[in-house]
Amino acid sequence: MKLVDEYRDSDVVARLAAGIRRTATRPWTLMEICGGQTHSIVKNGLEALLPPGIELVHGPGCPVCVTPAELIDAAVAMAARPEVIFTSYGDMLRVPGARGRAAHGPAALMDARAAGADVRVVYSALDAVQIAAANPGRQVVFFAVGFETTAPGHALAVVQAAALGLDNFSILMAHVLVPPAIDALLGSPECRVQALLAPGHVCTIEGSAEYARLSARWKVPIVVTGFEPVDLMEGILMAVRQLEAGQARLENQYSRAVRAGGNAAARAAVERVFEVTDRPWRGLGMIAGSGLALRPAYRKFDAVARFGAGPEPVQDDGACISGLILQGLKKPRECPAFATLCTPEQPLGAPMVSSEGACAAYYHYGRKV
Amino acid sequence: MSEDASTLGGLACPRPSEGGGQIVLAHGGGMRMTQKLLEEVFYPAFGNVALAARHDGAALETAAGRLAFTTDSYVVRPLFFPGGSIGELAVYGTVNDLAMCGARALALSAGFILEEGLSIDTLKRVVAAMSEAAARAGVPIVTGDTKVVERGKGDGVYINTSGIGVVQGAAILPSRIEPGDAILVSGDLGAHGIAILAAREQLGVQTDLKSDAAPLWEPVEALLKAGLDIHCLRDLTRGGLAAAANELASTRGLDIELDEPSIPVRDEVRAACELLGFDPLYMACEGRFCVFLPEAQAEQATSILRACAVSAGAVRAGRVTDEARFGVIIRNRYGSSHVLDLPSGEQLPRIC
Amino acid sequence: MCLAVPGRVVEIEGDDPAFLCGRVDFSGVRREVSFAFTPEAQPGDYVLVHAGFALTVVDQEEALLTLEELRRLGEAVDASPEPLDEATAS
Numbered sequence: 100m101k102l103v104d105e106y107r108d109s110d111v112v113a114r115l116a117a118g119i120r121r122t123a124t125r126p127w128t129l130m131e132i133c134g135g136q137t138h139s140i141v142k143n144g145l146e147a148l149l150p151p152g153i154e155l156v157h158g159p160g161c162p163v164c165v166t167p168a169e170l171i172d173a174a175v176a177m178a179a180r181p182e183v184i185f186t187s188y189g190d191m192l193r194v195p196g197a198r199g200r201a202a203h204g205p206a207a208l209m210d211a212r213a214a215g216a217d218v219r220v221v222y223s224a225l226d227a228v229q230i231a232a233a234n235p236g237r238q239v240v241f242f243a244v245g246f247e248t249t250a251p252g253h254a255l256a257v258v259q260a261a262a263l264g265l266d267n268f269s270i271l272m273a274h275v276l277v278p279p280a281i282d283a284l285l286g287s288p289e290c291r292v293q294a295l296l297a298p299g300h301v302c303t304i305e306g307s308a309e310y311a312r313l314s315a316r317w318k319v320p321i322v323v324t325g326f327e328p329v330d331l332m333e334g335i336l337m338a339v340r341q342l343e344a345g346q347a348r349l350e351n352q353y354s355r356a357v358r359a360g361g362n363a364a365a366r367a368a369v370e371r372v373f374e375v376t377d378r379p380w381r382g383l384g385m386i387a388g389s390g391l392a393l394r395p396a397y398r399k400f401d402a403v404a405r406f407g408a409g410p411e412p413v414q415d416d417g418a419c420i421s422g423l424i425l426q427g428l429k430k431p432r433e434c435p436a437f438a439t440l441c442t443p444e445q446p447l448g449a450p451m452v453s454s455e456g457a458c459a460a461y462y463h464y465g466r467k468v
Numbered sequence: 469m470s471e472d473a474s475t476l477g478g479l480a481c482p483r484p485s486e487g488g489g490q491i492v493l494a495h496g497g498g499m500r501m502t503q504k505l506l507e508e509v510f511y512p513a514f515g516n517v518a519l520a521a522r523h524d525g526a527a528l529e530t531a532a533g534r535l536a537f538t539t540d541s542y543v544v545r546p547l548f549f550p551g552g553s554i555g556e557l558a559v560y561g562t563v564n565d566l567a568m569c570g571a572r573a574l575a576l577s578a579g580f581i582l583e584e585g586l587s588i589d590t591l592k593r594v595v596a597a598m599s600e601a602a603a604r605a606g607v608p609i610v611t612g613d614t615k616v617v618e619r620g621k622g623d624g625v626y627i628n629t630s631g632i633g634v635v636q637g638a639a640i641l642p643s644r645i646e647p648g649d650a651i652l653v654s655g656d657l658g659a660h661g662i663a664i665l666a667a668r669e670q671l672g673v674q675t676d677l678k679s680d681a682a683p684l685w686e687p688v689e690a691l692l693k694a695g696l697d698i699h700c701l702r703d704l705t706r707g708g709l710a711a712a713a714n715e716l717a718s719t720r721g722l723d724i725e726l727d728e729p730s731i732p733v734r735d736e737v738r739a740a741c742e743l744l745g746f747d748p749l750y751m752a753c754e755g756r757f758c759v760f761l762p763e764a765q766a767e768q769a770t771s772i773l774r775a776c777a778v779s780a781g782a783v784r785a786g787r788v789t790d791e792a793r794f795g796v797i798i799r800n801r802y803g804s805s806h807v808l809d810l811p812s813g814e815q816l817p818r819i820c
Numbered sequence: 821m822c823l824a825v826p827g828r829v830v831e832i833e834g835d836d837p838a839f840l841c842g843r844v845d846f847s848g849v850r851r852e853v854s855f856a857f858t859p860e861a862q863p864g865d866y867v868l869v870h871a872g873f874a875l876t877v878v879d880q881e882e883a884l885l886t887l888e889e890l891r892r893l894g895e896a897v898d899a900s901p902e903p904l905d906e907a908t909a910s
Contacts, residue, residue: 100739100847102826102866102878105887109801114893121894135820135822144804160822163820188871189745189816213492222671222744222817223872225854245871248824249819252873255856258838300824303868303876326822328802333890355883356868356876365857365875444500444812454745455820455822464806468797666849672872674850739847742825743869819871820822 102355106327115332116148119339126152127342128291129335130284130427132277133298134161134455135326141460143328153339156291156427157460159280160298162245163190163453164421165380166273171196173409174271175205177240177402178216184234185211186227187242189220193443193452207452208242224256224270231260231268240402243270248300250274250391251365254372257393257400269402272392275378277301278309279389284426285317292427294338296324296331299353306361311349318347325353372397381449382421419448424457431461438462494813496543498706499750501812503715521641522719524565524702525631534639536571538562539630547594547624549667551660551678554627555597557754560683561705562631563605567688568701568757570640571633573607578629580614583622594625605683607631637692642719644699647790650766651724652759654687654773655680655781656732657709658751662740671744671817677736682755687776691759694772700760704753707810709785711750712758713796714810726786726798726808745818749798749808760788824870826878827853829863844869 105111131137137157140146146155159165171194178185187208195206205211212218217237221227224241231239243253253270260268277298284290297310302323314321320341324334334352341347351357369391378390393401403409418436423429431437431450441447443462450456494501511519518526525538540561544554563573578598582591602609609629638644659680666675684703691698700720702712709731717724733741733748741748755778761769766784773782798808825846832842832855840855844867853867858874861867867874 100735100742100826101828102880102883103742105883107801111887111890111893112802114890117894133822138822142806143800143802144806145802147804148802161820188819190818190820192816209492219670220817222673222819222851223854225872226670226672245819248822248875249871251857252854252871255838255854255873262836262838298822300822300868300870300875303824329890354886355879358876362857362876364859368857453820454818463809463811466794466807468794468805468807662849672851675848677848735847736849739825739849743827743846743849743851745823818823 103327106325106329108329112148112328112332115329115336119153119332119336120150122336122343123150123153123339124343126154127293127339128154128156129294129296129338130156130158130292131296131324131331132158132160132281133301134164134453134457135300136160136296136298136324136331137457138455138460139326139328140331142464145328145331148332149335153335157424157457158427159284159380159383159425160246160277161425161450161453161455161457162249162273162275163194164425164449164456165275165383166191166194166244166449167379167381168197169409170271170273171207172198173403174208174242175211176409177271177406178208178211178218180238180406182238183217184230184237184239185216185218185242186221186230186239187218188244190454191242191244192218192220193446194449195446195452224252225259228256228259228263228265228268231265232263235267238267238269240406241268241270242273244273246275246277246298246301247304250369250373251304251362254368257372257397258368260400261397269400269405270393271402274373274391275380276375276389276391278313279386280380280383281313283383283386285313285319287426289428292319294320294322294342296334296338297321299323299325299330299357302353302357302361304362304365307349307351307357307359314347314349320347321349323349323351323353323357325356380425382419382425384422421448421450424450431458431465434458492813497813498711499813500810503810521643522715523641524568525571527569527635527639527641534635536566536569536633536635537630538565538569539628540565541626541628543623543626544664545623546667547590549679550663550676552681552754553594553597554625555594556601556681558627558629559598559601559605559607560681560754562629563607564684564703564757566631566633567685568640568703569633569635570637570688570692570698570701571635572685572689573605573631573633575608575610576602576629576631578609578612578627580612581622581626582614582616583624584616584619586624591625601683605685640698640701642700642716645716645720645722645760645788646699646762647722647788648763649699649760649788650763650784651726651786651788652761652766652770652773652782653709653731653785654684654757654759654779656734656737657704657753657756658733658737658741658748660754661708661751662737664752665740673740673743675736675740680753680755682778684755684757684778687773687779690772690776691769694768696761696765696769698759698761701757703757706752708748708750708752709758710747710796710808711810713808716760717795721792723789723791723794724786724796725789726796728798729801730783731785732781732783746815750811750815758785763787824868824875826866826868829861829865829867831863832861844874
């Protein structure tokens, strides 16, 4: 595949690995923010190509992992309504809420489907709008999960639904924003991270200005990085070069896709439909200004406003230490429940079933061979 | 406020997100949950020597020689897709299971469960497809049965075919796999899985790709006639190469090492997998199989396979180790290896 | 958020910007994609597609330049790091 295969070239990866080995004179701790980057690093075994002192710590960039358990419970409750067609990206289907486990009912959307709910996987939010247009007698709910990369598409879905005059389409808002989480992370006294690889696709939308501010505020190198092995290795090399030189600024490795100004049209759509709000992150707690909500003009498309918030929130406790995993304070293998009590078939929390979750990545690809 | 559970006193019994007492779709996925269902429900009830071999068909010793006997049921949506239909699958699937036992198919039975409301024209199309497939595979359908269920109780048509054949030559079984054996794959992966996905239309993916559904006796016969010491054959169906390799590694109790760069995947399959977040190693095939045989015969076997149209893309894909630690290991182009395990059920499209 | 794949723009149509859409080809696999956020895209361009949306037009020249650099990395092995293109840094 053009513009993909070139970035998987093993010779270039080897050159970059050699470059990192030549450049690093002491240990450094880097964090890749995005779960997709974690997935690629673990699946491709890239850490094994790095010199021993370079440690990669995995960040909280998994929107699936950080969706509050009570939102999943609300989703399951909405899906159970006979009039509802519940649409979602496939990523969310296996993630357990809290209520289901406690009450021995359906814990995840996949279980709700097995119990008879009309749950449909879609590839795009616009597909959900089409389903609503084609099924005027049913209520279509779309589970709007994601970071800044996905928000513009969700905003457009709402704009399209409004333009089509649909009264049977609503979205369950589960959006989170990356920079407040990075502030919380870098501001934590236990944080060992010395440089960041910023999420490349988020930055195609947002541009790099916010990350330049974060770099200056926390005095850490930040490299906007892509997702293929060549991208990740080059991002790491750029970060290590800065660290070795005592620099702390923003660089853009993903220059074929990211421009400093990002995508203004996409941001305008988000600005039009959504507003910033406080949002709890599963495992991490409330982070101010880290979520999105529908603006009053579009509030009628809010699924919670339409159907209610669902059952009383249930304490989402148990052995899951996803908070520590998402902050990079513990690796999945350090969790006592990893691969024993907690497996993809019987997950205790989200990071074990999200395709981007650090625990899932380690479980599927990270066992030492 | 951090919600981390640094004290593990609250070890709640996790309610599995995998059915908890009900059949769920993943039980039919050919992956880990299917295996679990077989191990927990069926094998204990039906236990016998033939079943214990855990192969595609049962080998039965009779006065007439060694017979292979197999059965399969076909539930496909949509019924018709590029490159085939439920009809071809119902014939080739069973013919191929017999071939994997080293047996030429002698005869098939066909049982139909029809849903009230199914158009007879549709049924005629399915049956015509079966007739053509049976002719291509050189096997008669000699007996059958038909039942009808109420509207809403079936997906149009379900088909069960059973097949009987004569094993030519030595037994071909997972138990015959030896450390050091070479593993060949008969061609590129995943065309059937992607063709079906595209035909279902829910994900909006369009392609000219056709299913790889095909009968596999011809290349198997060629291997046997060449006098090669075939230890095991396994056709790749649901769950793809990953599922087949995991089943065999588990049944035989030896690790399998696969070499990812060697494994062929055509461009459209690769692209569709990239778009939806799938792994081609788990995508269904319906006309592909793998061969386990002594290393010394691998090259000759590959040549023989390549001379047959249906296995023209045959390659060497890996080897059997002498250990039993991980199941299936796959080595990537960067020299790293990871365990290629069996997921619980279907792959789901993802955006993250 | 993360899974975005580059594909070649086949055609785009529509007057209303919110409904601007077209087809993108990924090595023979095609899908309808919204171009609401990349109205400047032209047939033949490569766009990065995520969840049914074209997020950005890929800068193929930039891609080629950096790949050429990377393929030569390590050929002239010297102690001092080569400065990389910082034109897009803030």
